[in-house]
Amino acid sequence: MIVRQVKAADVRNMTFVxxxxxxxxxxxxxxxxxxxxxxxxxxxxFTGGKSFRGAKDxxxxxxxxxxxxxxxxxxxxxxxxxxxxxxxxxxxxxxxxVALSSPTKLTGLFGAVVFSPDHLxxxxxxxxxxxxxxxxxxCQVSPSYIQTYSExxxxxxxxxxxxxxxxxxxxxxxxxxxxARLTEAATDVVLARCRYCDLLREKxxxxxxxxxxxxxxxxxxxxTEKGYAAMTREQITAYWAQALEQSxxxxxxxxxxxxxxxxxxxxxxxxxxxARHFGSQGQQRSAVLALKMAEAAVLRExxxxxxxxLLDDVMSELDESRQDxxxxxxxxxxxxxxxxxxxxxxxxxxxxxxxxxxxxxxxV
Ligand code: ATP
Ligand code: MG
Numbered sequence: 001m002i003v004r005q006v007k008a009a010d011v012r013n014m015t016f017v018x019x020x021x022x023x024x025x026x027x028x029x030x031x032x033x034x035x036x037x038x039x040x041x042x043x044x045x046f047t048g049g050k051s052f053r054g055a056k057d058x059x060x061x062x063x064x065x066x067x068x069x070x071x072x073x074x075x076x077x078x079x080x081x082x083x084x085x086x087x088x089x090x091x092x093x094x095x096x097x098v099a100l101s102s103p104t105k106l107t108g109l110f111g112a113v114v115f116s117p118d119h120l121x122x123x124x125x126x127x128x129x130x131x132x133x134x135x136x137x138x139c140q141v142s143p144s145y146i147q148t149y150s151e152x153x154x155x156x157x158x159x160x161x162x163x164x165x166x167x168x169x170x171x172x173x174x175x176x177x178x179x180a181r182l183t184e185a186a187t188d189v190v191l192a193r194c195r196y197c198d199l200l201r202e203k204x205x206x207x208x209x210x211x212x213x214x215x216x217x218x219x220x221x222x223x224t225e226k227g228y229a230a231m232t233r234e235q236i237t238a239y240w241a242q243a244l245e246q247s248x249x250x251x252x253x254x255x256x257x258x259x260x261x262x263x264x265x266x267x268x269x270x271x272x273x274x275a276r277h278f279g280s281q282g283q284q285r286s287a288v289l290a291l292k293m294a295e296a297a298v299l300r301e302x303x304x305x306x307x308x309x310l311l312d313d314v315m316s317e318l319d320e321s322r323q324d325x326x327x328x329x330x331x332x333x334x335x336x337x338x339x340x341x342x343x344x345x346x347x348x349x350x351x352x353x354x355x356x357x358x359x360x361x362x363x364v
Contacts, residue, residue, distance in 0.1 A: 001111055001305050002334050003043070004080070005073040010065035011087075012038035013359035025327060025335045025351030028361070029342050035359045036338035037116070040310045043336065044114055045085050046072050048093070048106035052114045052310075057087050076109055076305060083110065108140075111307030113296040115289060115314055122291070123275050123284045127265035131193075134222075134266055137295045138196050141302040145192050152185040152261065160256045175248070182260065183240040189261040190228060190236055196298075197222040197266065204294035208270075210325045211286040211318075217271045218290055223264040281317045289314065289326070296333070309335040315344050323347060 008017045013035045028036050037053070041060070044052050051060065061068040068087040073080060083106055084094045093103040100106065122129050138145040159178040162171065201220055208218035222228060228236060240260075244251075247259045268275040268287055275287045293309070300306045309330065314337060315323050326337065327348045338356075339345075345353050345364075353364040 001074055001076040001308060003072060003074045003308055005071075006039075006043060007069075007071040008039070008042050009069040010062040011042045011060060011068045011070055012062060014038060014042070014361075015062065015359060017359070017361045019354070019361055021334070021336065021354075022352030023334055025330065025337065025348060026354065027327070027345055027348055027351060028336065028338045028354045028356050029340065029345060030338075030356035031340060034356045035361075036356045037312050038359070039356060039361065040114070040312050040336055040338060042070050043072070043308070044112055044310060045070060045091070045103070046074075046083050046106055046110040047112045048102075048104040048110070052116055053118070057091050058089065060087050072110075074110065081109070108303075109305075111140075111299055111303070111305055112310055113292050113299070113307050114310040114312065115292050116312040119288050119292070120284055123268060123279065123287050127263070130266040130268075131262075131264065133291065133295075134193050134196055137200075137298070138192055141196075141199075141298055142192070148185070148188045148192055152182075152189045155181045155185050156257055156260065156262060163251050163257065164255045166252050166255070179241070179244045182244060182257070183237055186240045186261050187233060187237045190222075190240075190264075191233060193261070193264075193266075194222045194228050199298045199301075200291065200294040203297040204290040207293040208286060208290040210329055211289065211322045212283075213321055213325075216283070217269075218287065219267075219269045219272075220291070221267045224267045282319060282322065285314070285317055286322060293330070306333065309333050311335065311337045313338055313340075315339045315341065320347070327351070 002023055003021055006017070006019045006021070008014045017039070028039060030036050041051050041053060050057070066088065070085040071082065073082050075081070081096055085103060086092050091103045093100045093106055095106065095109070122133055135149060155178060159182055162169070162174055162178060197220060204220060205218050208216070226239070231239070243259050250258050270279055270283050270287060275284055279287060296307050296309055311326065314326060323344055324347050327344070328350070355362050355364050
């Protein structure tokens, strides 16, 4: 997919922007609070999702304006398409002039992967964020995973409800029945997550190698200490049947399920050390970038469509060679990079540069 033109009217601090980005790397620079992130946020809305900053729709409308309007002309599925988004109280979208029942209908057509500094929590933060990364990425490449995951969560909720009221309604038969169903569902979730990790691995390693100039070794694995990688489906099922049985007493006293894929983690290591506990700022940033770029590469491989890459404020904390890799070696992708420091632009060998100032964008 290639974005050809973006128009934004009354979006955040942008009164009117009419922008034709280049096909390769686009650098948007400017001082703090000028609207660089606002621009990427606007572009991201065409994925059908909400703001990657977690903002409410109403916050996206320029203060004092009634409605925010965005239009994007892009090539996807072999032809030119035009999508429009209007935000008044809520978001409404049209595609090629036809109103969509929901902006989420754009998902799958308009693909994007975003890095924002908040995503560093994916490495620094709790396992929940890493599970969310795998689950969200899986839902994009394998829509059947949505069913697999909801089935697991549904059974988990039912089992937890039983455990919560155990001292009033102790029911061994029912607990066993939930255990059997949870075992099956857990196996499906684990297998899907392990397979996705296998798809990511090589691609993430290649990006990390590029970023670190081959000086550091990157590795990922899903819940590596359990040794899933060497297990068959039957062995994983047997593992969970036993694990649930063994945690019975702990689960009853806690009043919820203390074990399961909802407590598992993606292990990320740099040169054999946990990136979460031992990684430097630059290493953690590089690790997130490697995972995000790998996510994009898997998406491209699986869907045949190439997502755009949005890198918000990615340059800080990266040394020159890592910055150079991002500017000049992400071949074959349409990339949007925001930065404050104009000196970084000097390193761009082939790409387009834009300056954002007080909500107005100009090609440099
Ligand atoms: P930094 O380099 O600090 O990340 P930035 O260029 O990415 O800066 P943005 O976050 O894109 O900055 O823009 C922030 C500016 O947009 C702020 O000055 C803020 O007041 C303004 N802004 C945000 N929402 C709205 C809105 N709904 N209406 C008008 N202005 C807004
Ligand atoms: Mg910003």
